[in-house]
Amino acid sequence: xxxxxxxxxxxxxxxxxxxxxxxxxxxxxxxxxxxxxxxxxxxxxxxxxxxxxxxxxxxxxxxxxxxxxxxxxxxxxxxxxxxxxxxxxxxxxxxxxxxxxxxxxxxxxxxxxxxxxxxxxxxxxxxxxxxxxxxxxxxxxxxxxxxxxxxxxxxxxxxxxxxxxxxxxxxxxxxxxxxxxxxxxxxxxxxxxxxxxxxxxxxxxxxxxxxxxxxxxxxxxxxxxxxxxxxxxxxxxxxxxxxxxxxxxxxxxxxxxxxxxxxxxxxxxxxxxxxxxxxxxxxxxxxxxxxxxxxxxxxxxxxxxxxxxxxxxxxxxxxxxxxxxxxxxxxxxxxxxxxxxxxxxxxxxxxxxxxxxxxxxxxxxxxxxxxxxx
Amino acid sequence: xxxxxxxxxxxxxxxxxxxxxxxxxxxxxxxxxxxxxxxxxxxxxxxxxxxxxxxxxxxxxxxxxxxxxxxxxxxxxxxxxxxxxxxxxxxxxxxxxxxxxxxxxxxxxxxxxxxxxxxxxxxxxxxxxxxxxxxxxxxxxxxxxxxxxxxxxxxxxxxxxxxxxxxxxxxxxxxxxxxxxxxxxxxxxxxx
Amino acid sequence: xxxxxxxxxxxxxxxxxxxxxxxxxxxxxxxxxxxxxxxxxxxxxxxxxxxxxxxxxxxxxxxxxxxxxxxxxxxxxxxxxxxxxxxxxxxxxxxxxxxxxxxxxxxxxxxxxxxxxxxxxxxxxxxxxxxxxxxxxxxxxxxxxxxxxxxxxxxxxxxxxxxxxxxxxxxxxxxxxxxxxxxxxxxxxxxxxxxxxxxxxxxxxxxxxxxxxxxxxxxxxxxxxxxxxxxxxxxxxxxxxxxxxxxxxxxxxxxxxxxxxxxxxxxxxx
Numbered sequence: 001x002x003x004x005x006x007x008x009x010x011x012x013x014x015x016x017x018x019x020x021x022x023x024x025x026x027x028x029x030x031x032x033x034x035x036x037x038x039x040x041x042x043x044x045x046x047x048x049x050x051x052x053x054x055x056x057x058x059x060x061x062x063x064x065x066x067x068x069x070x071x072x073x074x075x076x077x078x079x080x081x082x083x084x085x086x087x088x089x090x091x092x093x094x095x096x097x098x099x100x101x102x103x104x105x106x107x108x109x110x111x112x113x114x115x116x117x118x119x120x121x122x123x124x125x126x127x128x129x130x131x132x133x134x135x136x137x138x139x140x141x142x143x144x145x146x147x148x149x150x151x152x153x154x155x156x157x158x159x160x161x162x163x164x165x166x167x168x169x170x171x172x173x174x175x176x177x178x179x180x181x182x183x184x185x186x187x188x189x190x191x192x193x194x195x196x197x198x199x200x201x202x203x204x205x206x207x208x209x210x211x212x213x214x215x216x217x218x219x220x221x222x223x224x225x226x227x228x229x230x231x232x233x234x235x236x237x238x239x240x241x242x243x244x245x246x247x248x249x250x251x252x253x254x255x256x257x258x259x260x261x262x263x264x265x266x267x268x269x270x271x272x273x274x275x276x277x278x279x280x281x282x283x284x285x286x287x288x289x290x291x292x293x294x295x296x297x298x299x300x301x302x303x304x305x306x307x308x309x310x311x312x313x314x315x316x317x318x319x320x321x322x323x324x325x326x327x328x329x330x331x332x333x334x335x336x337x338x339x340x341x342x343x344x345x346x347x348x349x350x351x352x353x354x355x356x357x358x359x360x361x362x363x364x365x366x367x368x369x370x371x372x373x374x
Numbered sequence: 375x376x377x378x379x380x381x382x383x384x385x386x387x388x389x390x391x392x393x394x395x396x397x398x399x400x401x402x403x404x405x406x407x408x409x410x411x412x413x414x415x416x417x418x419x420x421x422x423x424x425x426x427x428x429x430x431x432x433x434x435x436x437x438x439x440x441x442x443x444x445x446x447x448x449x450x451x452x453x454x455x456x457x458x459x460x461x462x463x464x465x466x467x468x469x470x471x472x473x474x475x476x477x478x479x480x481x482x483x484x485x486x487x488x489x490x491x492x493x494x495x496x497x498x499x500x501x502x503x504x505x506x507x508x509x510x511x512x513x514x515x516x517x518x519x520x521x522x523x524x525x526x527x528x529x530x531x532x533x534x535x536x537x538x539x540x541x542x543x544x545x546x547x548x549x550x551x552x553x554x555x556x557x558x559x560x561x562x563x564x565x566x
Numbered sequence: 567x568x569x570x571x572x573x574x575x576x577x578x579x580x581x582x583x584x585x586x587x588x589x590x591x592x593x594x595x596x597x598x599x600x601x602x603x604x605x606x607x608x609x610x611x612x613x614x615x616x617x618x619x620x621x622x623x624x625x626x627x628x629x630x631x632x633x634x635x636x637x638x639x640x641x642x643x644x645x646x647x648x649x650x651x652x653x654x655x656x657x658x659x660x661x662x663x664x665x666x667x668x669x670x671x672x673x674x675x676x677x678x679x680x681x682x683x684x685x686x687x688x689x690x691x692x693x694x695x696x697x698x699x700x701x702x703x704x705x706x707x708x709x710x711x712x713x714x715x716x717x718x719x720x721x722x723x724x725x726x727x728x729x730x731x732x733x734x735x736x737x738x739x740x741x742x743x744x745x746x747x748x749x750x751x752x753x754x755x756x757x758x759x760x761x762x763x764x765x766x767x768x769x770x771x772x773x774x775x776x777x778x779x780x781x782x783x784x785x786x787x788x789x790x791x792x793x794x795x796x797x798x799x800x801x802x803x804x805x806x807x808x809x810x811x812x813x814x815x816x817x818x819x820x821x822x823x824x825x826x827x828x829x830x831x832x833x834x835x836x
Contacts, residue, residue, distance in 0.1 A: 008396070008399050008411070026643055026649055050831060050833060054645075056641065057673075061637060061638070061671055062641075064634065064635070064641035064644075065645030065648070068614075068641070068645025068647075069648060069649035071632060071642075076608075090635055096634050169548070173636070177409065177413070178407075179396065179411040180438070181402075181407075216612055216651075217612075217630060217653050220630075221628050221630060221631070223625055223631045283638070284436065286436045287436035287437050304591075
């Protein structure tokens with residue numbers, strides 16, 4: 001595969017480029033720091049390639065417009081931050097329920113509320129999981145570099161299409177705003193086509209399993225609603241049907257779990273102390289493991305999570321059997337650490353390491369905590 | 375992390391330091407270095423404090439923030455007062471004498487150049503002070519190949535102003551060479 | 567009355583959920599007849615709706631149907647129209663849905679002058695939740711959340727839309743379904759943001775509490791108060807007090823948003 005020259009690129013810009021290379025041709029959004037560069041990139045590029053960019057009147061409308069365009073058959077994306085992500089929750093739930101593919105980027109900033117708009121944080125991890133009401137499934141990716149911002153956005157678009165499931169790309173201010181050297185592969189078609197062929201007995205919500213979304217305007221007069229619905233999309237309140245419909249939403253993620261859950265381990269094979277983290281904090285942790293293990297051969301390892309939801313339970317279970325201590329650094333007051341503890345099942349001691357002053361967790365901080373347990 | 379170089383560009387919003395850091399980082403990419411560029415964001419584009427960092431390394435760069443600058447540029451008094459105490463004795467410190475004066479400990483390697491005033495007086499354009507500063511900085515540190523840096527400046531300059539910006543960069547080099555006799559403990563000049 | 571085109575109805579989904587005496591069925595029937603008269607291809611027709619009694623109409627109509635969230639129908643419709651500008655979109659909303667929770671989307675759809683046909687079924691009340699006051703409840707009228715009568719002034723929806731940039735505004739009612747049908751046809755053929763406000767009786771949640779009689783009384787009252795735009799033009803303000811002016815109130819030529827967008831990127835809508 002030919003590769004282009006390395007270039008300097010910003011995380012938000014890489015996200016926009018990834019979206020375009022994955023076939024996204026519709027963007028609706030509303031300006032908010034620190035995600036605005038995604039919108040600006042899309043505003044510049046989409047019209048050049050026949051796509052649609054629209055700045056909506058608010059965040060709620062942006063989410064709605066994206067869903068509307070997806071029903072029209074376009075690949076869609078919207079980007080926001082903290083307060084805007086809160087506003088998007090209503091229609092995000094709609095997209096989950098109605099099984100409309102779309103990608104929502106949330107460049108996390110320091111909250112709650114307006115918080116510190118320009119400071120980084122990882123405080124939206126649980127909101128990304130449970131922000132919209134009801135017992136819903138969700139996929140959330142957490143890039144740790146500009147390149148990951150690019151390829152996880154591509155993965156998000158493709159998975160979203162395949163599973164007819166909204167996917168969240170949970171960036172943070174550090175990764176969104178930093179620029180670094182990246183090499184974007186050239187000439188490779190990043191778009192994975194979901195099935196174009198529509199079987200004659202096509203049902204929008206076939207009980208047998210995944211079916212492609214047939215856009216409006218092709219003679220299939222089905223119904224789309226946020227109400228619980230039957231396999232043709234029509235509202236139902238029948239308890240067995242309601243239960244089956246909710247199972248359907250969760251089962252599709254379980255079935256494709258191994259395609260969705262992405263993690264990476266570096267370090268000692270049988271670590272005494274393991275670090276589990278995600279997003280920009282991975283970078284600090286990797287600096288620590290490089291020094292502790294690669295240079296000093298200490299029994300230290302790092303499990304970095306590119307996917308935080310569905311939670312990588314299996315991976316944590318396995319790690320807890322190896323490690324004595326699992327340190328979970330997060331730029332919040334302790335969110336994912338609860339999940340780690342749950343799946344460590346008492347096999348390893350789980351230690352939170354938190355920072356919530358609007359600054360990154362430094363390698364020194366992690367190193368100190370690791371030293372305490374070695 | 376012995377190869378890690380941390381460059382901190384500080385001053386006021388509107389002096390073009392964020393752009394300078396991006397131009398420098400892009401030049402570093404062209405010079406086959408690993409590079410990360412970050413900046414402190416405030417709501418204001420003009421007038422507030424501006425701080426951007428560039429990290430260069432032959433290894434992969436993990437932690438993206440500047441912690442121990444090896445090169446510090448201060449384009450105004452506030453940034454000089456704020457960042458000087460945060461650097462070590464080996465840090466190369468470049469200050470713009472147009473805006474910065476005052477005394478400091480002899481342990482610091484401060485080198486002072488009339489950056490903004492030269493941009494204004496010699497080139498007639500104060501806005502290219504940022505590129506001039508890059509010239510001084512690169513001459514003092516030798517971090518990036520000079521020709522590659524010049525090309526990067528041309529690429530980032532607004533249409534029609536590539537040569538002017540390159541001239542500013544070159545003027546930075548000559549300012550540095552003229553003042554090269556001045557070593558550690560050079561007194562910052564008072565503004566005119 | 568002639569039979570409705572069965573192709574455009576999901577007869578298996580009937581009977582509908584609406585109460586006896588509700589005007590939603592009359593408005594929906596007028597919409598279906600209007601669509602038939604426009605000659606639009608069935609596969610190009612999209613019914614988008616919000617949340618509320620009237621918005622359930624989408625489920626009974628055999629087109630591409632999109633039943634959205636409360637107040638957001640126009641925002642969904644905007645995304646769909648921009649993605650597929652050749653489609654014909656009818657957006658059914660109730661008065662609370664459109665003018666309260668959806669007020670922002672309503673004025674901005676008007677401002678863009680995007681080619682959507684907004685049909686607002688105005689029964690002056692939140693029916694589905696049992697009779698709370700809406701921005702279109704007349705001052706003084708009672709609701710469960712205004713037991714002593716609402717103190718709030720109400721919107722003039724069509725003036726609001728016009729001020730925001732809508733290029734077509736018409737008013738009709740469930741008591742004069744033929745006229746309503748004609749108004750919807752004109753709205754559908756108008757390029758730009760079209761608003762049709764259809765007054766509709768809610769005898770259960772609004773009429774009863776305000777002692778307006780049953781459905782027949784409410785329809786009769788609606789018809790008696792109605793006066794055409796043409797006739798109203800010759801009357802002064804005093805004579806028009808308590809009358810409802812019906813018909814096309816404005817139809818203006820102005821650039822349509824989806825067309826302008828596609829033109830700006832060098833594409834024409836096919």
